[in-house]
Amino acid sequence: MSTSVTITDSTLRIEPRGLDRFWSLTRAMEFPLSHVRGATFDPGASREFKGLRNPGLAVPGYKWSGTFIREGERSFWNVTGHGPAVVIELADEEFARLYLTVAEPRALVDAINAVAGGV
Amino acid sequence: MAAARRAFLATGYEGTSVDDLVTATGLHRGSLYGAFGSKRGLFVAALRQALGDATQHCTGPHCTGPAAGGRALDDETLDLVLVALLELAPRDAEVRSLVAGCLAPLTADHEGDSGGDYGGSAGPAANSAAGTPAGKGPATGTDHTPSRTAAQLLGARLLTRAHLPHLAEPTTPTTPETTTPTTPETTTEEAVP
Numbered sequence: 001m002s003t004s005v006t007i008t009d010s011t012l013r014i015e016p017r018g019l020d021r022f023w024s025l026t027r028a029m030e031f032p033l034s035h036v037r038g039a040t041f042d043p044g045a046s047r048e049f050k051g052l053r054n055p056g057l058a059v060p061g062y063k064w065s066g067t068f069i070r071e072g073e074r075s076f077w078n079v080t081g082h083g084p085a086v087v088i089e090l091a092d093e094e095f096a097r098l099y100l101t102v103a104e105p106r107a108l109v110d111a112i113n114a115v116a117g118g119v
Numbered sequence: 120m121a122a123a124r125r126a127f128l129a130t131g132y133e134g135t136s137v138d139d140l141v142t143a144t145g146l147h148r149g150s151l152y153g154a155f156g157s158k159r160g161l162f163v164a165a166l167r168q169a170l171g172d173a174t175q176h177c178t179g180p181h182c183t184g185p186a187a188g189g190r191a192l193d194d195e196t197l198d199l200v201l202v203a204l205l206e207l208a209p210r211d212a213e214v215r216s217l218v219a220g221c222l223a224p225l226t227a228d229h230e231g232d233s234g235g236d237y238g239g240s241a242g243p244a245a246n247s248a249a250g251t252p253a254g255k256g257p258a259t260g261t262d263h264t265p266s267r268t269a270a271q272l273l274g275a276r277l278l279t280r281a282h283l284p285h286l287a288e289p290t291t292p293t294t295p296e297t298t299t300p301t302t303p304e305t306t307t308e309e310a311v312p
Contacts, residue, residue: 038157044138048148073149087137089156097152110210113159 003078003100005086005108007115012036012088014098016065016078023057023065024078037089039112041105045087046079050099064099075099088112124165128198132162132206159207163214166203169196170221192221197276204273222269 003020006013014029021027049070050058056066056077064077073096079085084105088098102108126135126143137158141148155161192200200218207214267275275287 038155038160040137040152040157040159042137042158044136045148070149087152087157089152089160096149109157109159113157113211116156 002080003102005100005102005112007033007111012112014076014100020065020078023063024076025055025066026076026078029076031090031093033115034117035091035093036112036116037091038116039086039088039109041084041109042087043082043084045085045099046082050077051075067095073097120165120168123161124169124195124199127162127165127202128195132158132202159211162203162207163217166199166214166217169199170217172196192272194276194279197273198280201273201277201280222273225267225269225272 002017004015004017006015010033012031012033014026014031015021016024016026016028046064050064051068051070051073053064054067054069056064056068058064058066058068061082063080065079066077068075068077074094075097076095077099079099079101081101083101086100086102086105086108088100090097122143122145123140126139129135130139135158137148137151140146140151140158140161144151146154151161155164200221203214203218208218209215278284278287
């Protein structure tokens with residue numbers, strides 16, 4: 001399972017796939033590109049403390065799916081294992097950042113950074 | 120920022136993980152993302168700062184014009200430019216533009232310099248390439264020969280960094296001074312009017 005990320009002319013669309021939609025309680029999210037500050041290929045991110053789950057699924061060492069709150073910041077996670085994760089930084093959104101397992105992380109990071117308009 | 124720059128210089132852009140940057144800067148991962156948006160954002164900020172520092176060197180009375188800005192690039196800045204050129208510029212328009220803006224004056228200076236010597240002996244003549252009759256010699260912030268194009272300068276730095284400095288020196292006896300790297304913070308010297 002992973003996340004489908006689609007870039008349109010003006011938005012970034014996030015869709016958890018399969019059962020991840022259920023675990024994360026999220027069918028799809030869309031953000032204006034002007035609210036996207038950048039993306040990073042960050043495999044080490046999933047090893048850090050993620051914060052308090054609220055709501056979502058957390059299977060330590062294997063899966064984190066849903067909303068997590070750490071030091072007052074809300075982040076959305078849909079990460080499986082400690083494999084390749086992409087971190088997308090947002091501005092003026094419900095979530096400060098998104099942590100996602102995607103099929104082609106490096107290509108996605110380049111594509112997002114090419115169109116990211118946030119500061 | 121300096122710590123991040125050193126990390127990028129040591130292991131390159133792709134070779135430097137966010138974990139490495141967290142360790143190098145002492146910032147939390149969330150703070151790093153919050154401040155710079157991404158690893159790329161941090162690299163661009165470090166590159167901008169390095170190029171900005173270099174540009175600041177040419178805002179003084181001894182150093183005016185874009186040509187002088189090109190000369191103010193020290194070895195560390197050149198190394199960061201090399202990393203940017205090798206890893207990011209092929210696929211990142213903003214980085215490409217930043218680097219181009221920094222290197223273009225070098226080549227422009229080369230074209231307008233007509234191969235003049237560099238240093239106190241030919242200071243006013245070389246400075247005139249900047250288009251300002253300052254009457255003083257250019258800043259000697261670096262020891263690179265200004266008559267080199269961007270390609271020559273970067274190639275020479277690349278070879279010097281690879282411990283092949285003898286290949287970086289010009290074979291033609293047009294420049295009497297060698298390009299031995301020293302500290303970039305040498306003081307400026309005034310040419311005799």
